[in-house]
Amino acid sequence: MTSLARPILRFLGAAGTVTGSRYLIEAGPRRILIDCGLFQGFKTLRDRNRKPFPTSPAGIDTVLLTHAHLDHSGYLPALIRAGYEGRVLCTQATAELCGLILPDSGHLQEEEARFATQKGFSKHRSPTPLYTLEDAEKALERFEPMEFRRRIDLGDSIAATFIPAGHLLGAAQIRLEIGGTTVHFSGDLGHDPDPLMRPPAPFEGADLLVCESTYGNRRHPDIDPEAELAPVLKRTFARGGTVLIPAFAVGRAQGLMYHVARLMARGEIPTVPVYLNSPMAIDATEIYHRYHNEHHVSREDCVAMFRISTRVTSVDASKELNRQKGPMIIVSASGMLTGGRILHHLASFGGDRRNTILLSGFQAGGTRGAALVDGARRLRMFGRDFPIEAEVVQLQSFSGHADADEILRWMAAGPAPRVTYLTHGEPTAADTLRQRVAHELGRAVRVPDHLETVHLDRPI
Numbered sequence: 001m002t003s004l005a006r007p008i009l010r011f012l013g014a015a016g017t018v019t020g021s022r023y024l025i026e027a028g029p030r031r032i033l034i035d036c037g038l039f040q041g042f043k044t045l046r047d048r049n050r051k052p053f054p055t056s057p058a059g060i061d062t063v064l065l066t067h068a069h070l071d072h073s074g075y076l077p078a079l080i081r082a083g084y085e086g087r088v089l090c091t092q093a094t095a096e097l098c099g100l101i102l103p104d105s106g107h108l109q110e111e112e113a114r115f116a117t118q119k120g121f122s123k124h125r126s127p128t129p130l131y132t133l134e135d136a137e138k139a140l141e142r143f144e145p146m147e148f149r150r151r152i153d154l155g156d157s158i159a160a161t162f163i164p165a166g167h168l169l170g171a172a173q174i175r176l177e178i179g180g181t182t183v184h185f186s187g188d189l190g191h192d193p194d195p196l197m198r199p200p201a202p203f204e205g206a207d208l209l210v211c212e213s214t215y216g217n218r219r220h221p222d223i224d225p226e227a228e229l230a231p232v233l234k235r236t237f238a239r240g241g242t243v244l245i246p247a248f249a250v251g252r253a254q255g256l257m258y259h260v261a262r263l264m265a266r267g268e269i270p271t272v273p274v275y276l277n278s279p280m281a282i283d284a285t286e287i288y289h290r291y292h293n294e295h296h297v298s299r300e301d302c303v304a305m306f307r308i309s310t311r312v313t314s315v316d317a318s319k320e321l322n323r324q325k326g327p328m329i330i331v332s333a334s335g336m337l338t339g340g341r342i343l344h345h346l347a348s349f350g351g352d353r354r355n356t357i358l359l360s361g362f363q364a365g366g367t368r369g370a371a372l373v374d375g376a377r378r379l380r381m382f383g384r385d386f387p388i389e390a391e392v393v394q395l396q397s398f399s400g401h402a403d404a405d406e407i408l409r410w411m412a413a414g415p416a417p418r419v420t421y422l423t424h425g426e427p428t429a430a431d432t433l434r435q436r437v438a439h440e441l442g443r444a445v446r447v448p449d450h451l452e453t454v455h456l457d458r459p460i
Helices: 043-050 076-081 092-119 133-140 225-238 252-265 279-290 299-307 315-321 342-349 368-373 404-412 427-440
Strands: 008-011 023-027 030-034 062-064 087-091 143-146 151-155 158-164 172-178 181-185 208-212 242-246 274-277 309-311 328-332 356-359 378-381 384-387 391-394 419-423 453-455
Touching: 023 172, 030 151, 030 158, 030 172, 076 092, 076 133, 087 092, 087 158, 092 133, 092 143, 092 279, 208 404, 225 242, 225 252, 225 356, 242 342, 252 274, 252 279, 252 299, 252 328, 274 279, 274 315, 279 299, 299 309, 315 342, 328 342, 342 378, 356 368, 368 378, 368 391, 404 427, 419 427
Parallel strands: 030 062, 062 087, 087 143, 181 208, 208 419, 242 328, 242 356, 274 309, 274 328, 356 391
Antiparallel strands: 008 023, 008 453, 023 030, 151 158, 158 172, 172 181, 378 384
C-alpha cells in the first residue's frame, strides 16, 4: 500500500466566491479532484477560466462530481482537452444531466464567439470559446455513473461515497476516506422544504468538513411559493404584459412550471400562453420523470407541468416569440442572465414597463441578474446598452440552497469535525456563517483563501 503521509487539500476554486467549485486532494502519488466548475460572475473571476489549471491535468487520477450545475461541472471539457486522462465519477442522474448541460455550454460558447466576431464587439481580434461542443461530447465519454451510498474503492486506501444532498437531481455530498482520515464535502445542500427535491441526508461527522455557504448570511422567508408568485403574474397579465423568467434549465425551470401549472389549475391566475424556450430544460424535465425517487412531485404533477407549456426548440421559433404580445410567460435560460436565449428576449421585452422580469434564484455578483437586483436600469448585451423599464421582481421562496439556519442544523446533526472550511459563498455570506458556526456550535471554522493548501493531519 502506498504511503499517504501528509495528505493535503488544495482549494482551487469556490474560496471567497460562490462559483468555480474545485478541490484537490493530494495523498502520496494520488491526485483526486472534487468538482471541476466554471468561474462565473465578475470578470476577474471569469478570467480564471482562461488561465492554466493550477495543477497539471495529466497528473490528476480521478474527478468526483457533486452535481451537474456548471459552477461544479462546467470546466471538465477544458480539463480533458488540457490533458486529463482519468475517469469522472458521479451519480446516474448527474451523468444524465451533464449529458445535457456540457454540450449546451460548449455550443453556446461557440455561438457567442461567432456572434462576437460577426458583430465586432469583442475586445479580442479572434474570440474563441473556452471549449467546443465536440470537447464536451468527448468529456462525456469519461463519465462512470455510481449509485448513492455505495463505497467506491479508489485505490491506495482511498474510498469515496456519494450521499444525497437534495438541491438537484443526482446532487451528492461526497465522503472521502483517505487512510484513517475522513473529509466530507457538502456539495450544494438543498433547501428543506423544497417544492421538488427531498431534503439532504444528515451530516454524520468527519475529520474535516468542506461546506457551502451560499446563503450563509440569510434566512429564507416563510413564504408559500405560489402565494408569492401569483400576485406578480396577475398584475403583469392585467396590464397586458409578458413575464420573462430567467431560469436555470435544470431544477429551477421545472419548479416554476410546477407552481404555474398548479395556479392555473386552481384558477388563481389566468390561463395564458406559457413558453418553455430552452431545449435543455425540455430534456431535463423528461429526466425528472425518470427519477421520482429523488423528488416529491407526483407523476400526475410532472405531466401537468409539462402539458401547460409550448416547448420552443428552434432558433427561428425563439426569434418569433420576440414579435408576440402579452399576456404570456417565457421561461428561458440562463438563470443569472449570463447568456443564452433569455438575453434576446430581455433585449426585446425589457424596455416595456408593462412587462416583468422575474428572477427566481441566487444572482452571483458580477452577473446581469445581480445588476438588476441592485437597481440597474440599463444592461450591456451584444456590445450595446439596453434600457430596462420592465418591473423587476426577485422571488424569495424559490431557492434550491439551504439557508444559514438549515446549514447549521445540518452540521449539528453530526459530531464536530476537527475543522470546518466554508466555501462556495460570497465573502460576506461565508464570514457571517463562520461567526455563527464558531459561536453557536462552538466549532473550529475557517474561510479558506483561493489556492490555499491545508494538511489533512494538521488542518488549521
